[in-house]
Structure formats: structure tokens, C-alpha cells
Amino acid sequence: MTMTKLNISDVGYGLMGFTWTPHPTPDDQAFEAMKASIDAGVTFWNAGSFYNLPDNPYANLKLIARYFTKYPEDAPKIVLSIKTCVNPAGLGVELKPEQIRDHIDGVLKALDGKVRVGILEPARMDPAIPIEDVIPVIAEYVKAGKIDGIGLSEVGKETLKRANAVHPIAAVELEFSMTARHILEDGTAEVAAELGIPVIGYSPFSRGVIAGRYKTAKEGADKLSIFGFDQFKEDSLNHNWKLYDKVKAVADAKGATPAQVVLAWIKYQSGRNGNPRIVPIPGASSVTRVRENFKSITLTDDEFEDLDNFVRNFKVSGERYNEESRKFLSV
Numbered sequence: 001m002t003m004t005k006l007n008i009s010d011v012g013y014g015l016m017g018f019t020w021t022p023h024p025t026p027d028d029q030a031f032e033a034m035k036a037s038i039d040a041g042v043t044f045w046n047a048g049s050f051y052n053l054p055d056n057p058y059a060n061l062k063l064i065a066r067y068f069t070k071y072p073e074d075a076p077k078i079v080l081s082i083k084t085c086v087n088p089a090g091l092g093v094e095l096k097p098e099q100i101r102d103h104i105d106g107v108l109k110a111l112d113g114k115v116r117v118g119i120l121e122p123a124r125m126d127p128a129i130p131i132e133d134v135i136p137v138i139a140e141y142v143k144a145g146k147i148d149g150i151g152l153s154e155v156g157k158e159t160l161k162r163a164n165a166v167h168p169i170a171a172v173e174l175e176f177s178m179t180a181r182h183i184l185e186d187g188t189a190e191v192a193a194e195l196g197i198p199v200i201g202y203s204p205f206s207r208g209v210i211a212g213r214y215k216t217a218k219e220g221a222d223k224l225s226i227f228g229f230d231q232f233k234e235d236s237l238n239h240n241w242k243l244y245d246k247v248k249a250v251a252d253a254k255g256a257t258p259a260q261v262v263l264a265w266i267k268y269q270s271g272r273n274g275n276p277r278i279v280p281i282p283g284a285s286s287v288t289r290v291r292e293n294f295k296s297i298t299l300t301d302d303e304f305e306d307l308d309n310f311v312r313n314f315k316v317s318g319e320r321y322n323e324e325s326r327k328f329l330s331v
Contacts, residue, residue: 121151176201
């Protein structure tokens with residue numbers, strides 16, 4: 001069974017922040033940022049059918065549809081990856097066959113034919129539902145020519161193997177950052193490399209903490225309290241802030257920004273030392289931040305070794321998700 005070859009750039013663009021917020025980004029600002037990402041050579045966008053508040057269903061996808069209504073010439077330039085199969089109200093995982101079809105049909109309706117779905121991925125797996133029951137339903141849409149490929153998100157290595165045996169997996173989306181290196185340690189990255197599946201690394205800046213988004217740990221804890229994750233409580237952030245201090249020192253020495261150094265650290269590891277291709281997907285809602293993120297810098301071997309040694313020897317404080325959410329991680 002073959003799969004459409006998808007043109008995924010070395011860095012992608014995460015669109016969640018435009019709409020999963022009490023104050024959605026106005027179209028004119030969002031469109032400028034989206035256009036700036038394309039101008040910077042980005043060909044991969046990552047979105048979600050549930051990236052919205054309850055009173056505005058499919059807001060993320062409708063924003064994308066409006067963009068390509070205004071700029072139809074850009075649609076062929078983008079591989080669009082969409083996470084779905086999550087109830088937007090309670091964020092429960094919905095993976096029964098009819099639920100999967102309802103979600104995919106909803107995705108296609110929201111996009112209104114303005115752009116193709118390059119990769120369709122369940123956002124989480126249900127431990128009670130075998131992956132062998134999920135993939136064939138999504139594959140129906142690939143065979144029908146309605147979507148180009150199937151992705152997975154936050155799955156473990158065994159599930160990735162089993163899924164790929166049913167249908168080629170186009171990409172697997174996993175958290176990867178200086179505070180989330182688990183895929184290099186638990187064998188998931190190794191399996192992805194063996195299968196030739198790129199890893200889409202979400203939250204590369206650890207929710208902005210190691211990119212300098214917040215002035216203090218307290219500000220970060222206050223802003224990130226909505227997630228309820230141990231890693232972003234003030235005590236944990238006071239400790240984890242040392243990662244930002246290290247990144248900032250490297251950035252200052254190179255005349256770069258912390259965000260650029262973090263992305264360079266990720267890209268240095270992509271395809272090396274048995275790793276799969278790793279594509280970070282930072283989000284940004286302004287042209288200025290988009291241009292900063294996608295201005296590529298390169299770490300020398302010595303710079304990488306110095307930074308990576310610090311990261312590998314640093315003990316991160318706090319779990320990356322809360323107890324309830326962890327039930328659906330690495331299934």
C-alpha cells in the first residue's frame with residue numbers, strides 16, 4: 001500500500017494559538033502571520049478541529065478556510081495536518097467508527113474544499129479501542145481521495161508499529177522539547193526512524209517557557225495555570241527556569257533569540273544518531289514572532305554538545321500533563 005508523498009518543511013507552523021483562546025486572533029493579523037510563514041518557506045501547518053471555545057465550533061479550521069478563500073494560490077503550497085476525534089466540549093476521545101466518520105466529515109465540511117487535508121490524525125488514542133479498529137476507518141477517506149495521509153499523536157512505539165502495519169503512517173506528532181525528551185529514551189523515536197516516519201514535535205518551547213515568553217517563573221505559572229500541569233506550577237518553574245537561563249546565554253553569545261536556539265537544538269538532532277526526521281511546530285500569532293521563529297540559525301558541534309549535555313543532565317521538575325491526561329499518553 002503506497003501513500004502520497006508529502007512535502008513537509010524542516011520546521012512547521014502550529015496554528016492552535018489563533019483560536020483556542022478567550023481572545024481569538026483577528027483575521028487580518030492571523031492572515032499576515034500565516035502568509036509570513038509561507039514566505040519563510042514553511043510548507044507544513046498543524047491545526048485541530050477542537051482548537052476553539054465551546055461557542056465557536058471548528059474555529060481553527062474555519063479560519064484556515066477563510067485564509068485560503070482569500071489566498072487560493074497558497075493552498076497547493078501547504079501540507080495541512082489536522083488533529084481530530086476529540087469532543088470539543090469535554091475533550092473526550094471519540095474513536096468508535098461512526099464517531100471517527102462524524103469527526104472527519106466535520107473537518108471536511110469546515111474546510112469547505114478550500115484546501116486538502118494532507119494528514120488526518122486522531123489527537124489521542126483510547127486504551128480500550130485497538131488501533132487496528134481505528135486506522136481502517138480513516139483509510140476509507142484516503143482510498144476515497146478525500147484526505148492524503150494518516151497521522152497519529154501521542155502514541156507509544158508498539159501502537160506506532162501496529163498502526164503502520166495496517167496502513168502507512170505519514171507522521172507521528174509527539175511532544176519534543178528540552179523539558180520533554182522522553183521519545184529519545186523510551187524507544188519511540190527509534191521505531192519512528194526504523195519505519196521512516198517523521199516526528200512532528202509539538203510544544204518545542206515548552207509552552208513558551210524556554211523561548212523567553214515570560215519575564216519570570218511566577219508570570220509563566222500564572223499564565224499557564226489554565227493547563228493544570230505540574231510542570232508549570234510556580235515551584236516547578238522556578239527550577240525549570242534554569243533551562244531558559246542556559247538557552248538565553250547561548251542565544252546572547254550567538255546574537256540570536258532563545259526561540260531560534262531551541263529550534264536549532266531540535267533540528268540538529270533531526271535524522272542524526274539513529275533519530276527520525278524531527279519537525280518542530282512552533283506557534284506564533286504575529287508576523288514579528290513568525291519571522292523570528294523561522295529565521296534559521298545553526299549550532300556548531302561544540303555549541304550543540306555544550307547545550308545538549310546541560311539538557312540531558314538536567315532533571316525536569318513536574319510531569320508534562322496532569323494525571324487524567326496522562327491516561328491517554330503513549331497508548
